[in-house]
Amino acid sequence: MTQQTINYEGIEQRTVAEFTEKAYLDYAMYVILDRALPHISDGLKPVQRRIIYAMSELGLKASAKHKKSARTVGDVLGKFHPHGDSACYEAMVLMAQDFSFRYPLVDGQGNWGSVDDPKSFAAMRYTEAKLSKFSQLLLEETGQGTVDWAPNFDGSLEEPTVLPARVPHVFLNGTSGIAVGMATDIPPHNLREVVNACVALLDNPNLTVQELIEFVPAPDYPNSAKVITPKADLQRLYETGNGSVRQRAAYFVEDGVNVVIDALPFQVSGAKVLEQIAAQMRAKKLPMVVDLRDESDHENPIRLVVELRSKRIDVETAMLHLFATTDLERSYRVNLNVIGLNGRPQVKNLKTMLAEWLVYRLETVRRRLQYRLDKVLERLHILDGLLIAFLNIDEVIAIIRAEDKPKPVLMERFGLTDVQAESILELKLRHLAKLEEMRIRAEQAELEAERQKLEKILNSPARLKTLVKTELLADAEAYGDERRSPLIEGRAAQAMSEQDLLPSETVTVVLSENGWIRAAKGHDVDGLALPYKSGDAFCDQALGHSREMAVFLDSTGRSYSLPAHTLPSARSHGEPLTGRLSPGNGVSFKQVVLGNPQDKVIIASSAGYGFVTQLENCYSKNKAGKGLITLPEGANILKPCLVAPNDWVMVVTSEPRMLVFAAEELPELAKGKGNKLIQMAQEFEVTAVFAFAPGSKLDLIAGNYVKTFGPTAIEEALASRAKRGISLPRTLKMVSKISLSE
Known part of the structure; x- marks a missing residue:
């Protein structure tokens, strides 16, 4: 409980902690309620409301001439908003920029900024402004008893606490603001769409947010960029009052x-x-x-x-x-946080916002009709008195001429009220003409008909709703327009990788025995014909494209990868792979492979084991590479080969023997030892493995000797995996390569 004392001089005493806490809370509530957040009734912050009202008081309506902005700002600061002139002018500029406000409230003349630099506007002494036509929807009913009034900061004038908006402006131009501990971000929307949702809600108050989204599918910005937020995200946004909207050029x-x-x-x-x-x-x-x-x-x-x-x-x-x-693509935070009719800030969903605004609008129209009814009854009362005076005009004139104080005499003689007697005494002589009685009776009839109409509407909630509905649709037709920001469902934006951004060129990557690497443009390069450093020689080469990853396999069965476009040119001797990669001591690079990440390859060892894997399983971001195939002691890794569905696999040993089997018999693994390829004695080894389409002709190359096998000869070796296969001529004892025959 707050401890406070009052000393003998009547001064209240509090601890610094208590005073600081109260001062900060007061400041926080001021910022929330009187500066940063819009009110649901008119969708305006206090400074915006005061600018609009001050301009209307200066007579700067849409039909008037433009006047210097400095005059408006001076009036706003002097009468209603004792704050900085620059902040006030910036708020005014924002309401005049057609690229900031969906429906500008101020019609500016001069330099009011540009899309490239919204704050490049001229000083207020140079620019001129007046209210736009659209602003009449906020101001038109101000003087018709529709809103409450409060004294300004010095009590010398009164200002409206809110403006009697004829449309749900809180949704139309949107707003953003940061208060203490809370913020608001309301995107702009289309007038006709929002009005249609309001009309539907008046007809059926039980509509769900999901049903209202059919009328208000998405925000509508003051540009033609596309709203690409998925429908499910937009629905969640309107159901919770929180979310984001993405817009694309x-x-x-x-x-x-x-x-x-x-x-x-x-x-x-x-x-x-x-x-x-x-x-x-x-x-x-x-x-x-x-x-x-x-x-x-x-x-x-x-x-x-x-x-x-x-x-x-x-x-x-x-x-x-x-x-x-x-x-070119931006995401905008949405937080439907507004000050409600109860005076408290709250995040509301689409239905709550519209329903609460309709409550305000119905009450505003009721107050407007009641105000007009009171005026009509007051005028009818005066007309009754005037009619009595005209029916007894001679006697009235005689009383006025004879009496020093004719008013009480008239009241007593004809049973008039004070107001009626006063209006008779204020009659001008020109109104004593014979036709005046007819005018009075005609006005009485007209006002009586209006009275009956007003009372019917005021006594019937259904008629009141119908009137509000009619006015909303009329305003939407007069001031609305078509949606500017098209709503589409597009592919998600995705930055291209470094490889994707490169031009795709054919390359040949050449590996030397000492582990030097280089890349030449084109696929017509023969690695054997290239020059090498003294003591070095050709080891392996692979064909591919510059966007692909080059995979290197070492003597221990580990794999490494480098982007092909980063490899040195073949015009030189290249550079050692050990400068970029970190194989162990005594480890040498044996093979190089290029291809798409989804390509499947056969990884095999000379010990006669192998498996199928995707090429991307061979990629490694580590300099030390990754374990790919487990090699038995003394075994070497063989040249990997691409394999396609329904391919056959040829395996050749040093015995020499040859086996052909279906590729689907090999398991698909990410890494490991693999399955046995062919049955052979321990003293022999597999020298080559190759995958090919059935019906192909193959060349078996042993040194300088080449032996071609046709489809019939290959089918003789066809059996199941891990069989012995068929014998080959002794000249093929050291087959080092198998290729498609030209």
Whole structure:
């Protein structure tokens, strides 16, 4: 409990802790309720509301002439908002920017900023402003008894606590703000969509959020960029009041190579986007882009041209990369946090927001009708008195001429009220004409009909709802427009890998016996014909593409990998693999393989064991590589070969014997020893393994000797895995390679 004492001078005493706590809480509540969060009734923060009201008081309506912004800001600060002029002017600028507000409330003249730099607006002494036509939806009913009024900061004037919005403005222009311990982020929406949802909710208050989303499918930003948030995420957003919306730039292709971006996400600068793309080009990370141009002008406010290298480049893939790496795609936080009708901030879902605003609107219309009814009854009362005076005009004139104080005499003589007698005494002589009685009776009839109509509506909730519905639809028709931000479901943006960004070129990777590596362009390179350092010689070569990973296998059965495009040129002797990789002492590199990650290869040892694996299982990010095949003592790793579904496998031993079996008999493993390939004595070894399509002709190469086997000869060796196979001529005792015959 707070401890406080009052000394003999009447001064309250508190501890510093108590005072600080109360002061901070008071400040927090002030920021939340009177600065940062919008009110659900009109969707405005206090500074915005005061600017709009002050402009209407200055007569700056849509039909008036523009006046200096400094005059408006001065009026706002002097009468309603004693804060900084720059903050007040910035709030006013924001309401005038058609790229910031979906439905601008201020009509500006002069430099009010640009999409590239929203804060590049001129000083308030240079710009001029008036209210936009749309702002009338917030102000039109202000003087009709619809809202409560409160004294301004010095008590000399009164200002409306909220504005009587005719449409749910809280959803239309959106807002963002940071208070103490809470924030708000409401995206803009389409007027007609929101009004249709309100009308549907008036007809059926039991509609669910899911049903309301059919009317309000997504936010509608003041640009033509695409909303790509999945429908399920949007539904979750509107059900909880929290989430995010993703927007992507719109583009089209000209002349096959020019990608023209004609709409940017909300509050994204075109200059910044070009700068981001140019930075990637300088870093050699966009080889598919050769030029950038900003062709924006008065007719095309957004026109950024990205020129691609050729028509063969996949435009969609290139743009998805740019979406992922630049501001061409942006995500916006959504937090539907507003001050409700109970005066408390709360995060609300779509239905709660609309239903609560409709409660406010129904009450506003009721107050407007009641205010008008009171005026009608008051006027009818006066007309009754005037009619009495006209029916007894001579006597009334005689009393006024004869009496010093005619008012009480008139009241007593004709049974008039004070108001009626006062209105008779204020009559001008010109209103004593004969036709005046007819005018009074006509006005009485007209007002009586209006009275009956007003009372019918006020006494019937159904009629009141119908009136609100009619007015909403009329306002939506008059001030609304079509959706600007198309709602689509697009592929997720994905940055391309370093390999994907490279041009795909054919390469031949050559490995020497001492572990030196190099890569030559093309597939017509013969590694045996290349020069080598003294004491070094050709070991192995592999054909592939520059975007692929080169896999190296060492004498212990470990695998390593390096991007092919990073390997040194074959114009030199290359460089030792030990400079990039870390094999153990005495370990040498034996084989090199290139291919797609999903390609399947046969990994086998000279001991006669092997298995099938995907090439990506051979990749390793570690310099020390990874264990791939378990080699029995004294065994070597054989040249891996690509294998396809329904292939056959040929195994040749040093006995020499040959076995052919179906590739599907080999297990598919990530690593291991594998299964036995062929039955052979311990003193022999497997010298080559090769996979091929049935019906192929194969060349068995032993040194300089080549023996060709046709389909018939190959079928003679066809059996099950792990059989002995058939004998071969002694000339094929040391087969080192098997290849397809040309």
